[in-house]
Amino acid sequence: MKSSYHPQRMEIIVRVVFVLTLVNFGFVNGQIYDVLKFGAKGDGTTDNSKAFVEAWKAMCSSGGNNKTLLIPSDNTFLLQPLVFQGPCNSPSVKVQLEGKIVAPLNKAAWSDLKSCEWVSFNKIIGLTVFGSGTINGRGSSFWKANTPASKHPTQLHFQGCNNLEIYGITSFDSPRNHISINDCRQVKITQIKLIAPGDSPNTDGIDISASTDVEIYDTMVGTGDDCVALNSGSINISITRMQCGPGHGISVGSLGKDGEESIVENVQVTNCTFNETDNGARIKTWPNGKGYARNIVFKDIILTETKNPIIIDQQYIDKGRIDVEESSAVAISNVTFVDFRGTSRQDEIIKIDCSEVTSCKDIILDRIDITTIDGKKPIVECINAYGNSTNAYDGCLKPTHKPNL
Ligand SMILES: *[C@@H]1O[C@H](CO)[C@@H](O)[C@H](O)[C@H]1NC(C)=O
Ligand SMILES: *[C@@H]1O[C@H](CO)[C@@H](O)[C@H](O)[C@H]1NC(C)=O
Ligand SMILES: *[C@@H]1O[C@H](CO)[C@@H](O)[C@H](O)[C@H]1NC(C)=O
Ligand SMILES: *[C@@H]1O[C@H](CO)[C@@H](O)[C@H](O)[C@H]1NC(C)=O
Ligand SMILES: *[C@@H]1O[C@H](CO)[C@@H](O)[C@H](O)[C@H]1NC(C)=O
Ligand SMILES: *[C@@H]1O[C@H](CO)[C@@H](O)[C@H](O)[C@H]1NC(C)=O
Numbered sequence: 001m002k003s004s005y006h007p008q009r010m011e012i013i014v015r016v017v018f019v020l021t022l023v024n025f026g027f028v029n030g031q032i033y034d035v036l037k038f039g040a041k042g043d044g045t046t047d048n049s050k051a052f053v054e055a056w057k058a059m060c061s062s063g064g065n066n067k068t069l070l071i072p073s074d075n076t077f078l079l080q081p082l083v084f085q086g087p088c089n090s091p092s093v094k095v096q097l098e099g100k101i102v103a104p105l106n107k108a109a110w111s112d113l114k115s116c117e118w119v120s121f122n123k124i125i126g127l128t129v130f131g132s133g134t135i136n137g138r139g140s141s142f143w144k145a146n147t148p149a150s151k152h153p154t155q156l157h158f159q160g161c162n163n164l165e166i167y168g169i170t171s172f173d174s175p176r177n178h179i180s181i182n183d184c185r186q187v188k189i190t191q192i193k194l195i196a197p198g199d200s201p202n203t204d205g206i207d208i209s210a211s212t213d214v215e216i217y218d219t220m221v222g223t224g225d226d227c228v229a230l231n232s233g234s235i236n237i238s239i240t241r242m243q244c245g246p247g248h249g250i251s252v253g254s255l256g257k258d259g260e261e262s263i264v265e266n267v268q269v270t271n272c273t274f275n276e277t278d279n280g281a282r283i284k285t286w287p288n289g290k291g292y293a294r295n296i297v298f299k300d301i302i303l304t305e306t307k308n309p310i311i312i313d314q315q316y317i318d319k320g321r322i323d324v325e326e327s328s329a330v331a332i333s334n335v336t337f338v339d340f341r342g343t344s345r346q347d348e349i350i351k352i353d354c355s356e357v358t359s360c361k362d363i364i365l366d367r368i369d370i371t372t373i374d375g376k377k378p379i380v381e382c383i384n385a386y387g388n389s390t391n392a393y394d395g396c397l398k399p400t401h402k403p404n405l
Contacts, residue, residue: 033059034070042075049082060088073098081115092126097133106141117157128165135171142175149202152176167191177204187214198246200224208234226251232262245275251282256289256330267296280309284316285330292331303342314355329355336364347379354384363387
């Protein structure tokens with residue numbers, strides 16, 4: 001092959017490099033990529049998605065460490081659906097949210113309603129999203145709409161982001177769930193607040209799937225659905241000191257929908273409070289699923305007027321589905337509920353309703369001190385459930401090993 005030298009092409013390259021250098025000096029203050037320098041208008045009405053993506057691309061493609069995309073305070077930035085795409089050239093990048101991000105005013109004003117995510121982070125390694133700013137999805141027009149929830153956008157979506165950290169930010173009124181974590185490893189989430197009205201549909205706080213080593217601590221979640229939902233592929237998850245409520249509690253599942261194989265294991269939920277939630281600690285699976293949910297601990301839980309403080313439901317069926325013959329189930333084993341105290345809004349404080357096919361094995365109920373707000377004697381119910389229970393609930397679970405005759 002003949003190698004060729006083109007002086008004109010060389011000159012163009014030199015010019016481009018020169019212009020890029022100018023751009024860098026002019027727009028970028030050291031390591032900070034301020035969206036205002038990339039054309040964003042913090043006036044609350046201009047669509048800034050393009051400027052945000054330009055700032056992101058500039059930061060993400062520059063090498064080196066300690067780069068920050070800054071969303072400055074005292075500004076309100078309207079964003080249409082957008083993707084922050086990785087991988088980046090640096091081993092870690094930050095997004096500092098100090099100002100406000102808002103969604104289009106209502107459903108009709110969204111430019112891309114097919115998109116199931118509003119703000120997406122894709123395949124970014126070493127991402128930190130932090131700051132004292134807020135993001136508001138103005139979800140009420142979606143909540144009222146007669147469209148399936150699956151068509152409503154997730155507020156903040158993280159996909160394939162290993163070494164992810166999220167702290168400080170507040171998220172309001174997501175059209176669907178506030179945060180989803182999918183296919184991520186080594187995730188730390190702390191000091192965040194996720195807020196939506198208690199009657200807003202499908203506004204889960206944090207949804208996790210296909211992700212490992214996720215730590216969530218010192219957070220506040222009050223929404224209309226699950227504070228946290230641990231879906232299939234959630235492994236090594238720890239949630240501690242979460243204030244949950246209003247909402248539907250912290251839930252493993254629902255798992256095994258449409259015969260799907262689901263796995264959730266090594267989950268610790270500790271030192272959490274549930275205030276006026278529908279559920280406290282919950283595991284729910286669909287009939288005819290496969291896989292397992294195991295090695296799960298709920299410990300040091302305080303409940304205030306929770307409807308279903310402790311619930312395992314293996315007959316979970318969404319409304320509108322017909323009941324089906326059960327031939328398999330997600331197998332539930334080694335689940336501990338220990339040190340629960342507080343009040344229940346219903347008399348049935350514990351319901352362990354397990355599959356006839358797999359049964360629940362090695363369930364432990366220990367030091368459960370829950371009273372009912374109407375003063376009636378608490379009711380506990382165990383179906384197809386084996387393990388140890390102590391205190392007042394002795395005998396609810398059947399002993400795992402039948403005595404030899
Ligand atoms: C990273 O950047 C921030 C903001 O510019 C600065 O305060 C901090 O000292 C930098 N850290 C390192 C390790 O360079
Ligand atoms: C879960 O954590 C354990 C103990 O730290 C570790 O050995 C295991 O590899 C982790 N599992 C996954 C899937 O990362
Ligand atoms: C949880 O609460 C218990 C009892 O109040 C306390 O001993 C323990 O240190 C706390 N653990 C965490 C991780 O906050
Ligand atoms: C529970 O939430 C209500 C408001 O919904 C609040 O008034 C009350 O103080 C909270 N209770 C606890 C124990 O946090
Ligand atoms: C049961 O789960 C706990 C908590 O995850 C774990 O430490 C323990 O090893 C598990 N036991 C078995 C027999 O797997
Ligand atoms: C249940 O309790 C018995 C007797 O206290 C104990 O031997 C056994 O290990 C316990 N089983 C579990 C799963 O904790």
